[in-house]
Every structure is written in C-alpha cells, then in structure tokens.
Amino acid sequence: MAQNIENNLFARLSELIQKKIGLFFPKERWHDLERGVRAAALELGFEDTTSCIQGLLGSPVTKVQLDTLVAHLTVGETFFLRDESHFNALQHQILPGLFEKCLKKGQAPRFWSAACCTGEEPYTIAMIIDRMKPFWTQKDYSILATDINSRFLEKARKGIYTNWSLRNAPNWMVEKYFTVHGNNRFEVEKGLQKSIRFTNLNLVDPVYPSAVTHTEQVNVVFCRNVLMYFNQTLRETVIERLSWALADDGWLFVGPSEAAFVNHPNLGHTRYPGAIIFQKQAAKNKVQGADLDNSSWAAPLPASQEKPRSSLPTWRPMPRPETSPVTKAVRPAETRDRSMELCSTDQMLEKALELVESGKYNEATECLLDLISRADTRAGMTPDSRAMALLARTYANMGKLEEARKWGGKAVEADKLNPGHRYLLATVYEELGDAVKAADLLQASLFLDSRFVLAHFTLGNTVKKQGKSNDARRHFKNALSLLLDLDTDAVIPHSGGMTAGRLTEIVRSMILGD
Numbered sequence: 001m002a003q004n005i006e007n008n009l010f011a012r013l014s015e016l017i018q019k020k021i022g023l024f025f026p027k028e029r030w031h032d033l034e035r036g037v038r039a040a041a042l043e044l045g046f047e048d049t050t051s052c053i054q055g056l057l058g059s060p061v062t063k064v065q066l067d068t069l070v071a072h073l074t075v076g077e078t079f080f081l082r083d084e085s086h087f088n089a090l091q092h093q094i095l096p097g098l099f100e101k102c103l104k105k106g107q108a109p110r111f112w113s114a115a116c117c118t119g120e121e122p123y124t125i126a127m128i129i130d131r132m133k134p135f136w137t138q139k140d141y142s143i144l145a146t147d148i149n150s151r152f153l154e155k156a157r158k159g160i161y162t163n164w165s166l167r168n169a170p171n172w173m174v175e176k177y178f179t180v181h182g183n184n185r186f187e188v189e190k191g192l193q194k195s196i197r198f199t200n201l202n203l204v205d206p207v208y209p210s211a212v213t214h215t216e217q218v219n220v221v222f223c224r225n226v227l228m229y230f231n232q233t234l235r236e237t238v239i240e241r242l243s244w245a246l247a248d249d250g251w252l253f254v255g256p257s258e259a260a261f262v263n264h265p266n267l268g269h270t271r272y273p274g275a276i277i278f279q280k281q282a283a284k285n286k287v288q289g290a291d292l293d294n295s296s297w298a299a300p301l302p303a304s305q306e307k308p309r310s311s312l313p314t315w316r317p318m319p320r321p322e323t324s325p326v327t328k329a330v331r332p333a334e335t336r337d338r339s340m341e342l343c344s345t346d347q348m349l350e351k352a353l354e355l356v357e358s359g360k361y362n363e364a365t366e367c368l369l370d371l372i373s374r375a376d377t378r379a380g381m382t383p384d385s386r387a388m389a390l391l392a393r394t395y396a397n398m399g400k401l402e403e404a405r406k407w408g409g410k411a412v413e414a415d416k417l418n419p420g421h422r423y424l425l426a427t428v429y430e431e432l433g434d435a436v437k438a439a440d441l442l443q444a445s446l447f448l449d450s451r452f453v454l455a456h457f458t459l460g461n462t463v464k465k466q467g468k469s470n471d472a473r474r475h476f477k478n479a480l481s482l483l484l485d486l487d488t489d490a491v492i493p494h495s496g497g498m499t500a501g502r503l504t505e506i507v508r509s510m511i512l513g514d
C-alpha cells in the first residue's frame with residue numbers, strides 16, 4: 001500500500017519535471033530522481049523527500065523550487081574540445097565559407113551553444129574562431145550560450161576551471177587561452193569571456209527563435225548531449241524550433257549519440273570524419289534542391305511517425321480597433337460590403353500567420369503580397385498595415401532584412417500611431433546593425449505607448465551596445481517595474497509567447513550583469 005502511494009508520487013513528480021524542465025525520468029531512473037529530490041529537499045527546508053514531493057505537487061512550483069530541482073537533477077558533464085571531430089568540422093568545413101558569406105553580406109556570424117553547461121563548449125567555439133583570425137579579422141561575431149541551470153551559468157561566467165575540464169585540451173589551447181592561477185585553477189582569457197553572452201534559457205519554453213532571446217537567424221547551433229535526456233516528443237519539438245532558429249544554410253551539431261534523433265525535413269545531414277552534422281536546407285529547396293546531388297549530402301533521415309504541432313513564437317497582428325463587432329442592425333450596402341471585405345482580410349491574415357507559424361515563409365509572403373495588392377487596386381483603399389507588418393516579420397525570419405525594412409517602413413507609414421509596427425521596424429534596424437535608427441524607433445514607440453514592456457527592454461539592449469550603461473539600466477528598470485505588475489504567466493505582447501516571469505528573469509540578469 002505504502003509502496004503504491006510512493007510510486008504514485010514519483011509518477012506525478014516525473015510528469016511535473018518533464019513538463020517544467022524537460023528531463024525524462026522513466027521508472028528505471030526513479031533512483032536518480034529520488035537522489036536529486038533528496039538533495040533539493042534539504043536545501044528547500046523540507047523534512048524529507050516525501051514531504052518535498054508532496055509540497056511540490058500540492059501547489060504551483062515557485063521559481064526557487066524549480067531552480068533548486070534543476071540544480072540537483074541536471075547533468076553537468078562537459079569539457080573543453082569535447083568530441084574534437086565536431087570542432088575540426090567547424091574549423092575546416094564550416095567557418096571558412098561562413099565567414100566569407102557573412103563578410104559579403106556585411107553580417108556578423110551568430111553562434112549558439114544551446115545547453116552550454118559550465119561554459120566549456122562555448123569557450124571552445126570562441127577559441128576555434130579566434131584561431132581563424134588569419135582568415136577572419138572582423139571581430140564582431142556573436143556567441144550566445146544558454147542553459148537551464150543558473151548555477152552552471154554562474155560558473156561559466158567566471159571562466160575558472162580545474163584540470164578535469166581541460167583533460168582533452170591540447171597544448172595550443174592551454175598555452176594561448178588560459179592563465180594559471182595557483183594550483184589547478186585555469187582562467188579563460190578575458191577577451192574570450194567578453195565575447196560570449198551567457199543567459200538562462202529553458203529549451204522546453206517556446207521562447208526561441210526570437211529576437212528577444214537573440215535566437216533568430218543563427219548560423220551555427222551546438223545543442224549537444226541534452227536531447228538524450230528528453231522524451232521523443234520533446235526532442236522533435238526542440239529540433240523543429242532549432243531548425244527555425246537557424247539561418248538558411250545554418251549548421252546544427254548534436255551529440256554523437258543523438259544524431260539519430262534528428263529527422264527533420266529541413267535538415268540534411270552530412271558526414272565529416274568522426275561526425276555527423278546537420279544543415280538547414282531551406283535555401284537549397286528554393287533552387288529545386290539542385291545542390292542536394294552534392295555527394296557529401298544525404299537526404300534527411302526517415303521522417304518521424306508523429307510530428308508535434310508547432311507553436312512557433314512569432315509576431316501576431318495587433319487587434320485593430322476598426323473591426324468592431326458586427327451589429328445586427330441593417331446597414332447600407334456599401335458598409336456591408338466593406339465589412340465582408342474586412343472579414344476576408346482577417347481570414348487571409350490568419351491564414352498567412354498560420355503559414356508563418358509553420359515555417360512556410362514563401363507561401364506566407366505570396367498570400368500577404370496578394371492581400372496587399374488587392375487593397376492597392378481599389379481606389380482610395382490603403383492596404384492593411386497589419387499585412388505589411390506581418391510581411392516585414394516574415395522577411396526578417398527569412399533573413400531578407402532589406403525587404404523586411406521596406407515593408408516594416410510601409411507598415412509604420414500606413415499606421416503611424418501603431419507602437420507595435422515601430423517596434424518591429426526597430427528590431428529589423430537592430431539586425432541590420434543600425435542601432436541609432438533602432439533606438440529612435442523604440443523611443444517613438446514608447447512615446448505612443450509608455451507601458452510597452454518589450455520596447456523598454458529592447459531599447460535597454462540597444463543603448464547598452466552603444467556603451468550607454470546608465471541609460472540601459474534605466475530602461476531595464478522601467479521594463480522591470482512594468483513586469484512586476486503582470487502575472488508571471490501573462491504572455492508579453494510581440495514577444496512570440498514569452499511569459500512575464502521569464503522576461504523578468506532575463507531583465508534582472510541584465511541589471512545584475514551590468
């Protein structure tokens with residue numbers, strides 16, 4: 001009987017953990033779960049494991065409880081140059097072409113280590129890039145390093161390691177990139193520390209790809225040795241989101257034992273000595289798959305049986321005031337026609353949005369251009385600014401920033417009082433590297449809506465990059481004070497599904513990291 005109750009508690013706890021953290025604890029692994037919860041119970045002040053589990057199941061889990069569970073349940077095994085063949089592929093197969101392409105486009109290559117643990121992986125990436133300097137002198141690439149475990153991230157930011165983390169590090173790495181501090185303490189070179197942005201991101205949360213989390217249009221994603229802890233459905237969801245986060249032709253690395261999990265139609269795999277790596281094929285599909293004949297390419301692995309419905313965080317059209325509910329009173333014919341037109345415009349917008357959300361950007365742009373041109377042809381009718389803004393957003397997702405700027409500008413022109421359109425255009429300018437223009441648009445957006453949380457936050461980031469730390473702090477504090485008025489589960493407008501609780505954490509870390 002007591003055993004039954006205990007089994008029931010563990011079954012419910014593992015379900016809760018899977019939902020919140022993603023980690024999958026089937027019955028065979030309940031001893032690991034028990035060990036972790038026992039340690040968390042002590043820290044959280046519960047008398048024993050059972051009362052801790054009951055406490056966690058009995059009321060909504062607090063952030064402190066969740067962080068403590070994460071700290072005791074996640075596996076922190078990692079080291080510098082882990083799976084060396086991956087870094088050989090990065091250095092020889094990927095970086096030369098990527099640098100050249102980005103240089104031509106005037107873009108800074110973007111790298112993301114998506115379960116970075118204590119930092120050894122993103123620092124290794126930074127070292128490999130630094131070694132390429134003879135070929136690539138432009139310094140301004142960006143490396144984002146995220147993990148769910150805040151304690152791991154704290155250690156990563158300090159950049160101090162022991163011999164154990166350097167067990168696979170070759171001499172060139174130790175000599176060039178570490179300073180030895182006393183016995184068995186190795187500090188990563190300061191310049192490299194500055195090149196990486198460490199931040200908390202839970203791969204379960206639908207917060208990527210998004211400009212807010214800096215996870216859009218990434219050229220190279222490392223998501224290694226974490227999918228193995230998730231169940232099949234979550235793995236597929238994470239892989240799908242990562243495929244959206246990748247720029248066209250972008251590369252995905254997963255752990256050597258995880259390659260079989262990647263069955264996504266947009267991700268082709270290529271073999272490199274000792275490594276299987278994946279590349280987004282969107283651009284190749286556009287040219288009728290011509291390059292797919294290339295012998296180093298193989299078709300995607302067999303498609304998975306069940307594909308989870310995607311819930312891509314993305315922009316939604318703002319509700320428009322003029323579409324007030326249709327009244328039953330008889331209206332003049334002209335008004336009726338207009339209302340039907342509005343209805344079909346809304347339906348088309350909904351359809352376009354669905355296409356964007358399922359990553360069908362080409363179809364979405366066709367649908368939106370059709371919608372816009374229809375309105376254009378009627379005398380006196382201006383096209384719907386929401387369609388233009390969604391078109392801008394779609395082009396931005398496709399990496400076509402000039403088109404995104406054009407349509408974002410038209411949306412602003414068509415609805416000058418819409419703060420959301422200005423915000424969207426600001427994010428495009430930000431991507432284009434024009435921080436001054438982005439800051440102007442964000443200011444204007446805040447002028448129209450001073451409670452626009454995301455505009456405060458983004459403006460904070462923009463001015464921070466310009467070296468204006470005090471201004472940045474002020475904007476982050478404004479964002480924080482607005483966020484504290486919201487329910488932690490409230491979804492932030494224009495964020496593509498991010499909750500107030502999550503953004504609060506990010507803003508706090510920006511203020512603390514100042």
Ligand SMILES: C[S@@+](CC[C@H](N)C(=O)[O-])C[C@H]1O[C@@H](n2cnc3c(N)ncnc32)[C@H](O)[C@@H]1O
Pocket residue numbers: 021022023074075076077078079082114115116117118121146147148149152201202203204223224225226229255
């Ligand atoms: C074994 S380490 C892998 C580190 C590194 N990627 C490597 O391959 O050496 C797994 C990491 O995944 C992180 N992790 C587990 N669940 C996660 C989640 N839901 N979101 C983000 N990171 C997660 C853990 O905190 C841990 O740092």
